[in-house]
Amino acid sequence: MTxxxxxxxxxxxxxxxxxxxxxxxxxxxxxxPVGTLLVLRRMSLMxxxxxxxxxxxxxxGFIFGGLSLPAMSTGGxxxxxxxxxxxxxxxRLTPLRExxxxxxxxxxxLALGVLLVSTHGSNLxxxxxxxxxxLSVNDTALILIGVVATITLLxxxxxxxxxxxxxxxxxxxxxxxxxxxxxxxIFLALxxxxxxxGFQALGTLMAVGLMMLPAAAARFWVRELCSLSAASSALGxxxxxxxxxxxxxxxxxxxxxxxxxxxxAYVISVLVGPRASLRTLRLRRRWSPS
Amino acid sequence: MNxxxxxxxxxxxxxxxxxxxxxxxxxxGAFIRGSLTAIVGPNGxxxxxxxxxxxxxxxPAAGLIRSAxxxxxxxxxxxxxxxxxxxxxxxxxxxxxxxxxxxxxxxxGATRKLRExxxxxxxxxxxxxxxxxxxxxxxxxxxxxxxxxxxxxxxxGLILLDEPLAAVDWRTSEDLLRLIAxxxxxxxxxxxxxxxxxxxxxxxxxxxxxxxxxxxxGPTRDVLMxxxxxxxxxxxxxxxxxxxxxxTDPESWATPALQRDHRVIENKSGPLWQDGxxxxxxxx
Numbered sequence: 350m351t352x353x354x355x356x357x358x359x360x361x362x363x364x365x366x367x368x369x370x371x372x373x374x375x376x377x378x379x380x381x382p383v384g385t386l387l388v389l390r391r392m393s394l395m396x397x398x399x400x401x402x403x404x405x406x407x408x409x410g411f412i413f414g415g416l417s418l419p420a421m422s423t424g425g426x427x428x429x430x431x432x433x434x435x436x437x438x439x440x441r442l443t444p445l446r447e448x449x450x451x452x453x454x455x456x457x458x459l460a461l462g463v464l465l466v467s468t469h470g471s472n473l474x475x476x477x478x479x480x481x482x483x484l485s486v487n488d489t490a491l492i493l494i495g496v497v498a499t500i501t502l503l504x505x506x507x508x509x510x511x512x513x514x515x516x517x518x519x520x521x522x523x524x525x526x527x528x529x530x531x532x533x534x535i536f537l538a539l540x541x542x543x544x545x546x547g548f549q550a551l552g553t554l555m556a557v558g559l560m561m562l563p564a565a566a567a568r569f570w571v572r573e574l575c576s577l578s579a580a581s582s583a584l585g586x587x588x589x590x591x592x593x594x595x596x597x598x599x600x601x602x603x604x605x606x607x608x609x610x611x612x613x614a615y616v617i618s619v620l621v622g623p624r625a626s627l628r629t630l631r632l633r634r635r636w637s638p639s
Numbered sequence: 640m641n642x643x644x645x646x647x648x649x650x651x652x653x654x655x656x657x658x659x660x661x662x663x664x665x666x667x668g669a670f671i672r673g674s675l676t677a678i679v680g681p682n683g684x685x686x687x688x689x690x691x692x693x694x695x696x697x698x699p700a701a702g703l704i705r706s707a708x709x710x711x712x713x714x715x716x717x718x719x720x721x722x723x724x725x726x727x728x729x730x731x732x733x734x735x736x737x738x739x740x741x742x743x744x745x746x747x748g749a750t751r752k753l754r755e756x757x758x759x760x761x762x763x764x765x766x767x768x769x770x771x772x773x774x775x776x777x778x779x780x781x782x783x784x785x786x787x788x789x790x791x792x793x794x795x796g797l798i799l800l801d802e803p804l805a806a807v808d809w810r811t812s813e814d815l816l817r818l819i820a821x822x823x824x825x826x827x828x829x830x831x832x833x834x835x836x837x838x839x840x841x842x843x844x845x846x847x848x849x850x851x852x853x854x855x856x857g858p859t860r861d862v863l864m865x866x867x868x869x870x871x872x873x874x875x876x877x878x879x880x881x882x883x884x885x886x887t888d889p890e891s892w893a894t895p896a897l898q899r900d901h902r903v904i905e906n907k908s909g910p911l912w913q914d915g916x917x918x919x920x921x922x923x
Contacts, residue, residue: 389724389727389728507745507746508745510744510745510746511745513729514737516724516727517723517724517727517729517734518721518722518723518724518737519722520718520721520722520723521721521723521737521789523696524694524696524714524715524716524718525740525741525793526740526744572728572773573728574728574729577728
C-alpha cells in the first residue's frame with residue numbers, strides 16, 4: 350500500500366468519503382470564526398451547552414420523521430434557539446448569570462432528549478444522534494452544511510464590528526449603540542445553526558469540538574483577530590481530513606476521530622506553539638535576567 | 640426649563656434607583672453648556688448612578704433628565720471600571736477608531752480622514768507611534784490614555800467621566816486633567832466624578848457635592864467648604880444607616896462614634912475627604 354493509497358485512496362475511491370471531506374471543509378469555514386469569537390467572549394462552555402440543547406429537538410424530529418435530515422435539523426435548530434433565547438431572557442430578567450441559566454436549560458434539554466430517544470428508539474439511534482455517522486452525509490446534508498456556512502460568513506460580515514466591540518468593550522457598545530443584545534442573539538443563532546449543520550456528520554455532542562478545539566489551538570499560533578479565524582478554519586479542516594482517514598483505516602466512528610485529531614492539534618499547540626505556549630514561557634524564564 | 644440653549648443637561652427633580660434602591664434623590668439643576676463640573680461625594684452617594692442616568696443608560700425612577708443626546712447633541716461616556724477585555728487582540732489605533740462609531744456604524748469603512756483624526760487624538764494624549772501596538776501590551780496608564788483618545792475621536796458636546804483617574808499614576812493624571820480642561824476651552828460640557836479634592840480645586844470651576852441627595856452645587860470654592868463636606872458625610876451616614884452596608888465603606892461602620900469627626904474615610908483609590916477633614920480640624 351503506497352502513501353497515495355493511504356492518504357488519498359479512500360477519498361478517490363468512495364463518494365461518501367469525498368462528501369464527508371467537503372462537509373468538513375464547509376463546517377470548518379463557518380466554525381472557525383464562530384469558534385474564535387466564542388473563545389474570545391469566554392463562552393466556550395456555552396457552545397457545549399448549546400450542543401446538548403439541540404438533542405431533544407433532533408430526537409423529536411427523529412420520532413416524527415425517522416432518520417430524515419430536514420426533520421431532525423429543524424427540530425434541533427428549534428430546540429437550540431429556544432434554549433438560547435430562554436436563557437438569555439432569564440439572564441436579562443433575573444440576577445442569575447448567563448452561564449448558570451444556560452447550564453440549567455441545557456441540562457433540562459439534554460435529559461428530555463435522552464428520555465425521548467430511549468423511549469422511542471433503539472440504543473443504536475441514540476448513538477447515531479450523539480456521535481453522528483459518516484455514511485449519512487448525503488447530498489441533502491452537504492447542501493444544508495453549505496447553506497449554513499454561507500449564511501454564517503455573510504451574517505458575520507454584517508455584524509462583525511459590533512460583535513467584536515461587544516466582546517472587547519461591552520460598556521462602550523451600550524453607550525454608542527443600543528443594539529448589542531440583538532447582535533448577541535444573532536450570534537447565538539449562528540452557533541446553533543453551525544452545531545445543527547455539524548451533527549449529521551459528527552453527532553450533537555461532537556459538533557462543538559470541531560468549533561472549539563481549533564479556535565482554542567489557534568490562540569497559540571497567531572494574534573490578530575482575522576488570522577485567528579483563518580487559522581482555526583484551517584486547523585478545523587486539517588483535523589477533518591486526518592480524522593476521516595483515521596476513522597476509515599481503523600474503522601472508528603467519524604465524529605470522535607475528527608474531534609480527537611483536533612484535540613491532539615490543541616495539545617501540540619499548548620506545548621510548542623510560538624505564542625505563549627508552555628515552550629515559549631519556559632524559554633522566556635530561562636533567558637530572563639532574574 | 641428644557642428648551643434653553645445654554646443648558647447641556649437639565650435635571651428636574653430626578654430620582655434614580657439602582658436594583659430597586661434609590662441612589663440619587665430629588666436632584667434638580669442644570670449643567671450649563673461649556674461648563675466643567677466635578678461630581679464628588681462619599682462612597683455610595685449615587686455619583687456613578689447619576690452618570691449612567693445622564694448617559695441615558697438608566698431611566699429615572701422619577702423626574703426628568705434632558706441631556707444633549709435627546710436634543711440632537713452627542714454624549715461621550717467613560718464608565719468607571721470599564722468592563723474591558725484587556726487581553727483582546729485589537730490594536731491601539733483600532734480602539735481609537737471606535738470613537739468614530741457614530742459616523743462609521745456597523746459596516747462603514749474608516750476613511751483616511753478618520754484615520755488621521757484618530758492619529759491626532761493619539762498624539763494629543765502623548766501616544767504617538769503607538770498606533771499598531773496591541774492593547775494587551777499597554778500599562779494601565781497608557782490604556783487610560785487610549786480611552787481618552789477615543790473620547791477625543793467621539794467629538795461629543797457632552798463628556799461624562801466616571802472616576803477617570805482611579806488607576807493611573809500622578810503624571811498621567813496631570814496630563815489627562817489638562818486634556819479635560821482643554822475640552823472645556825473647546826466649548827464642550829464636561830462632568831467628571833473625582834475623589835481627589837485637590838485635583839477638583841485645581842482644575843474644576845464647578846462642583847456638585849452629592850450624598851444621595853444634592854448637598855451643594857455651584858462654584859467649587861463655595862461648594863467644598865468644610866461645612867458642606869461635614870454635611871455630606873452626615874447625610875451619607877444617615878442613608879447608610881437606613882439602607883445597609885453597601886452604601887458606604889464598611890470601615891466607617893466599625894469606627895466608634897467618638898472618633899467619627901476626626902476619621903479619614905478611605906477607599907481603594909486612596910484617602911478620601913482627607914483634606915476636608917483636615918480643614919475641619921483647622922476650623923475647630
